[in-house]
Amino acid sequence: xxxxxxxxxxxxxxxxxxxxxxxxxxxxxxxxxxxxxxxxxxxxxxx
Amino acid sequence: xxxxxxxxxxxxxxxxxxxxxxxxxxxxxxxxxxxxxxxxxxxxxxxxxxxxxxxxxxxxxxxxxxxxxxxxxxxxxxxxxxxxxxxxxxxxxxxxxxxxxxxxxxxxxxxxxxxxxxxxxxxxxxxxxxxxxxxxxxxxxxxxxxxxxxxxxxxxxxxxxxxxxxxxxxxxxxxxxxxxxxxxxxxxxxxxxxxxxxxxxxxxxxxxxxxxxxxxxxxxxxxxxxxxxxxxxxxxxxxxxxxxxxxxxxxxxxxxxxxxxxxxxxxxxxxxxxxxxxxxxxxxxxxxxxxxxxxx
Numbered sequence: 001x002x003x004x005x006x007x008x009x010x011x012x013x014x015x016x017x018x019x020x021x022x023x024x025x026x027x028x029x030x031x032x033x034x035x036x037x038x039x040x041x042x043x044x045x046x047x
Numbered sequence: 048x049x050x051x052x053x054x055x056x057x058x059x060x061x062x063x064x065x066x067x068x069x070x071x072x073x074x075x076x077x078x079x080x081x082x083x084x085x086x087x088x089x090x091x092x093x094x095x096x097x098x099x100x101x102x103x104x105x106x107x108x109x110x111x112x113x114x115x116x117x118x119x120x121x122x123x124x125x126x127x128x129x130x131x132x133x134x135x136x137x138x139x140x141x142x143x144x145x146x147x148x149x150x151x152x153x154x155x156x157x158x159x160x161x162x163x164x165x166x167x168x169x170x171x172x173x174x175x176x177x178x179x180x181x182x183x184x185x186x187x188x189x190x191x192x193x194x195x196x197x198x199x200x201x202x203x204x205x206x207x208x209x210x211x212x213x214x215x216x217x218x219x220x221x222x223x224x225x226x227x228x229x230x231x232x233x234x235x236x237x238x239x240x241x242x243x244x245x246x247x248x249x250x251x252x253x254x255x256x257x258x259x260x261x262x263x264x265x266x267x268x269x270x271x272x273x274x275x276x277x278x279x280x281x282x283x284x285x286x287x288x289x290x291x292x293x294x295x296x297x298x299x300x301x302x303x304x305x306x307x308x309x310x311x312x313x314x315x316x317x318x319x320x321x322x323x324x325x326x327x328x329x330x331x332x333x334x335x336x337x338x339x340x341x342x343x
Contacts, residue, residue, distance in 0.1 A: 005331055009331075010330065015130075017134065019127070031116050032089070032090060032092070032128070035111070035115035036108075036111075038083070039100050040211065043204045043208065045212055045236070046226070
């Protein structure tokens with residue numbers, strides 16, 4: 001049980017780092033940035 | 048009377064929450080001119096639910112960012128945001144809800160207003176609503192309900208999230224007449240949700256976190272595998288039930304130390320007469336490691 005949980009934790013952490021790197025590589029961070037620096041019309045209730 | 052040895056995290060939780068809310072919205076002068084911070088910090092997500100249209104926001108909202116990416120015509124999934132959320136969730140679990148989320152803190156402050164308080168124990172099935180919100184409004188609708196350009200709306204932000212009104216619409220409309228004039232029916236709907244959450248928070252403990260927050264749902268899934276864990280010393284525990292009684296998230300920590308609803312607030316630690324509950328951080332299962340002999 002302890003070993004399985006440890007494996008899951010390590011596996012998820014590695015997967016997370018790989019996913020972040022892959023996301024940055026394919027330009028997702030730029031999409032996030034361009035959305036985050038402008039007024040989000042939907043968020044504030046303009047539509 | 049013996050003074051309890053409480054973890055500094057529990058003792059200073061309020062201060063940690065206040066500091067986190069401040070750091071998450073550190074660009075305070077922007078509130079005065081009604082502008083948004085546009086620096087590199089907005090490439091990265093903050094851990095809690097915090098609208099990126101808040102003038103003070105230092106980073107991007109993870110839930111808003113996820114919808115922005117999957118709703119864009121060139122992506123159907125966000126590896127970047129999912130990776131960040133898994134990383135944060137595996138490291139800290141729902142400690143983020145209990146310590147770092149500005150909206151969680153806001154609800155807790157409202158709950159301090161003197162009024163009749165109601166238990167949510169009988170409303171436990173409502174907990175599952177937040178998973179539906181995560182699946183339907185954050186993931187499925189922005190991906191599949193698209194316009195002719197292949198772009199989807201951020202359904203959660205648009206129709207449900209009260210943070211956008213609280214942190215974005217209200218401060219921005221106070222300083223910007225153009226925004227004030229543009230607010231219409233959608234704003235009224237979302238302001239109604241905010242009002243319901245505010246009133247609900249006065250009488251219930253963290254209703255939005257318990258029943259609606261998709262970010263809390265994501266961290267809840269990872270709570271069982273997070274490195275930051277609750278530990279119950281089975282040798283010290285006298286099964287008095289004080290911890291379960293004190294838990295405002297309706298968790299019995301002795302039965303499930305890393306329950307999906309546990310936000311690691313430490314109320315159980317405060318109430319435990321034998322100091323049997325503690326925080327642990329590390330790999331593996333640390334939920335019931337210490338087993339001192341009872342009554343020795």
